[in-house]
Amino acid sequence: MSDSKTNNKNISKAVISRLPRYYRYLGELIEAETERISSKELSEKMNITASQIRQDLNNFGGFGQTGYGYNVKRLYAEIGVILGVDKEHNMLIIGSGNLGRALANYSNFQKRGFVVKGLFDKNPELIGKDVKGLVIQPMDNLKEFIKENDIEIAVLTIPKTEAVIIAKKLYDYGIRGIWNFAHTDLNLPKDIVVENVHLSESLMKLSYNLSSLKENED
Amino acid sequence: MSDSKTNNKNISKAVISRLPRYYRYLGELIEAETERISSKELSEKMNITASQIRQDLNNFGGFGQTGYGYNVKRLYAEIGVILGVDKEHNMLIIGSGNLGRALANYSNFQKRGFVVKGLFDKNPELIGKDVKGLVIQPMDNLKEFIKENDIEIAVLTIPKTEAVIIAKKLYDYGIRGIWNFAHTDLNLPKDIVVENVHLSESLMKLSYNLSSLKENED
Numbered sequence: 001m002s003d004s005k006t007n008n009k010n011i012s013k014a015v016i017s018r019l020p021r022y023y024r025y026l027g028e029l030i031e032a033e034t035e036r037i038s039s040k041e042l043s044e045k046m047n048i049t050a051s052q053i054r055q056d057l058n059n060f061g062g063f064g065q066t067g068y069g070y071n072v073k074r075l076y077a078e079i080g081v082i083l084g085v086d087k088e089h090n091m092l093i094i095g096s097g098n099l100g101r102a103l104a105n106y107s108n109f110q111k112r113g114f115v116v117k118g119l120f121d122k123n124p125e126l127i128g129k130d131v132k133g134l135v136i137q138p139m140d141n142l143k144e145f146i147k148e149n150d151i152e153i154a155v156l157t158i159p160k161t162e163a164v165i166i167a168k169k170l171y172d173y174g175i176r177g178i179w180n181f182a183h184t185d186l187n188l189p190k191d192i193v194v195e196n197v198h199l200s201e202s203l204m205k206l207s208y209n210l211s212s213l214k215e216n217e218d
Numbered sequence: 219m220s221d222s223k224t225n226n227k228n229i230s231k232a233v234i235s236r237l238p239r240y241y242r243y244l245g246e247l248i249e250a251e252t253e254r255i256s257s258k259e260l261s262e263k264m265n266i267t268a269s270q271i272r273q274d275l276n277n278f279g280g281f282g283q284t285g286y287g288y289n290v291k292r293l294y295a296e297i298g299v300i301l302g303v304d305k306e307h308n309m310l311i312i313g314s315g316n317l318g319r320a321l322a323n324y325s326n327f328q329k330r331g332f333v334v335k336g337l338f339d340k341n342p343e344l345i346g347k348d349v350k351g352l353v354i355q356p357m358d359n360l361k362e363f364i365k366e367n368d369i370e371i372a373v374l375t376i377p378k379t380e381a382v383i384i385a386k387k388l389y390d391y392g393i394r395g396i397w398n399f400a401h402t403d404l405n406l407p408k409d410i411v412v413e414n415v416h417l418s419e420s421l422m423k424l425s426y427n428l429s430s431l432k433e434n435e436d
Contacts, residue, residue, distance in 0.1 A: 016426060020419035024401065047403070084425040098320030105316055108401065108418050114425070153424065177428045179421060183242065183326065185265070193431055195424035199415065200326050201238035203397060206371065206413035207302040207332070208234060210395045213411055 011059050011082070018056060019079055021046070026076040038069035088113045090150050091179075094166055095157035096121040096129075096136045099181060103155060104131050117149045122162075139166075146173045153177040160184035167194075229277050229300070236274060237297055239264070244294040256287035306331045308368050309397075312384055313375035314339040314347075314354045317399060321373060322349050335367045340380075357384075364391045371395040378402035385412075 025046055029037060039057075043050040057070065060078050080086045091109075093100045096119045103109070104116050119136045121127060129136050137145065145151070154175045156163045163182030170178065171192050178194045180186055186194050243264055247255060257275075261268035275288065278296050298304045309327075311318045314337045321327070322334050337354045339345060347354050355363065363369070372393045374381045381400030388396065389410050396412045398404055404412050 017423065019426070020416070020422040023422065024416075024419070047405070082426065083422045084429040085422060089425055089428075098316050098323055102316030102320050103417075106417070109421060112418060112422070114421055152428065176431060177424055179424055187265070191431065191435070193424060193427040195420055195427070197415070197417065197420055198238070198242075199321075199324070200330060201242070202413055202415055203327060203332055204238040204241065204301045204303060204330070205235065206395055206397055206411060207307055208237070208300065209411040209413070210307075210370065211302040213394060213409065217409070 015056050015059055016082075019083055022056070023076065023079045023083060023085075026072055026079065029072045030076060034072055036069045036071055042070070085112045085114075088115055089152045089177075090115055090117045091153040091155055092116070092118040092120060092142075092145065092149075092151050093155040093157060094120045094139075094142075095155075095181075096123075096126050096131065097157065100155070100157040101131050103157065104134065114153070116155075117151060118145050120145075142169070143173050146170075146175060151175065153179060155179045155181070157181045233274050233277055234300075237301055240274070241294065241297045241301060241303075244290055244297065247290045248294060252290055254287045254289055260288070303330045303332075306333055307370045307395075308333055308335045309371040309373055310334065310336040310338060310360075310363065310367075310369050311373040311375060312338045312357075312360075313373075313399075314341075314344050314349065315375065318373070318375040319349050321375065322352065332371070334373075335369060336363050338363075360387070361391050364388075364393060369393065371397060373397045373399070375399045 025042065039050040039053045043053050046053070057075065060075070060082070077086070091114055093104055093116060096104075100119065100121075104119055109116070116132075116134065119131055119134050120139055120142060121136050122139050124138075126136050127138050146154075152175070154170045154177070156166065156178060158166065160182045161184075163180065163184060164186060167178055167180070167186045167188055171188055176192050178186065178188075178192065180194055180196045181199070183198055183200055185196070188194060243260065257268040257271045261271050264271070275293065278293070278300070295304070309332055311322055311334060314322075318337065318339075322337055327334070334350075334352065337349055337352050338357055338360060339354050340357050344354050345356050364372075370393070372388045372395070374384065374396060376384065378400045379402075381398065381402060382404060385396055385398070385404045385406055389406055394410050396404065396406075396410065398412055398414045399417070401416055401418055403414070406412060
């Protein structure tokens with residue numbers, strides 16, 4: 001298994017961006033107790049070509065065998081290692097409004113090793129309230145909590161102006177991964193990873209594609 | 219303005235995917251009462267090259283002038299037309315848990331013309347409750363509500379097995395845009411647009427990049 005780690009750097013960004021989707025389909029196959037699958041069967045399920053699948057999965061060494069196909073469990077485990085979901089990642093959520101609470105309640109994350117350890121907010125009306133067994137804490141506790149609970153990832157579900165300020169603090173407190181739902185870019189140093197979920201932009205893409213669809217019909 | 223419509227098809231997918239980010243930055247410039255901006259200034263703000271900006275924005279005709287730069291309001295309006303946010307889009311949300319309620323409460327969508335007209339759920343404990351002036355409705359009302367309220371976009375914040383079934387119904391009821399938060403692909407006909415927000419996959423990308431970061435440090 002440890003080999004995959006050293007191989008990481010040789011895998012292209014495009015392949016990496018497709019890995020979570022493979023991981024999802026392989027997880028569903030395991031749930032359905034499927035032990036092996038050919039690239040052709042997988043291609044029909046995933047709606048991509050079999051040759052794309054073979055090319056992508058060849059990056060991880062000899063898991064496909066002619067006449068046998070892929071060993072679902074092994075491939076799932078191997079992709080899990082590459083994605084880093086074979087380990088636990090402690091998270092905290094800053095912003096305990098509806099979105100923050102929705103994310104805290106989402107059991108799928110925990111299943112994949114992303115464990116929400118703490119919830120924070122600056123709103124005194126929310127502080128002290130319980131969400132899934134976690135008590136919403138004031139922002140003053142942040143620095144110490146990160147240190148004591150080995151927090152790796154901070155989730156930002158706060159307005160954009162606050163997010164920019166808090167993100168800088170989080171960097172100073174040692175956080176190196178931010179999952180950012182605030183509608184802004186955070187502009188942080190290079191040794192911190194930011195993954196943005198810009199919901200408004202996703203909705204605009206939908207609206208663009210909807211207009212294109214209508215035009216093609218006209 | 220109507221020209222941009224007929225030009226849509228000539229704009230590459232890559233450019234389109236960058237448009238919402240331009241739109242966001244231009245909106246912030248308008249808020250800051252900036253009337254014009256050079257590609258160089260915009261490039262510093264957005265952290266992309268000035269030549270990329272010029273190439274991208276040249277797709278929309280002569281909005282940049284040497285020695286003047288871009289007229290912020292005109293460019294913002296033009297990109298808005300391309301993205302289809304110059305018109306109102308009626309939406310409904312299916313699944314009134316934390317995530318559905320978070321989306322219903324998000325005032326940014328309404329500001330951009332995406333108006334949540336209805337909230338639905340199958341849970342009798344939620345039906346009848348009020349969210350931002352909207353009463354959560356039972357699923358039986360769905361078909362009629364779509365027809366009577368000219369609904370264009372359905373937002374799915376329900377578990378994956380239900381999402382697959384409901385999406386097919388929505389297609390039959392005339393919906394042609396789905397914003398899908400369920401962790402599954404919907405496999406619908408080609409004349410319906412699906413924009414997926416797969417949160418688990420976004421989190422896995424973060425964890426992959428986090429592992430890569432650590433390796434580079436070692």
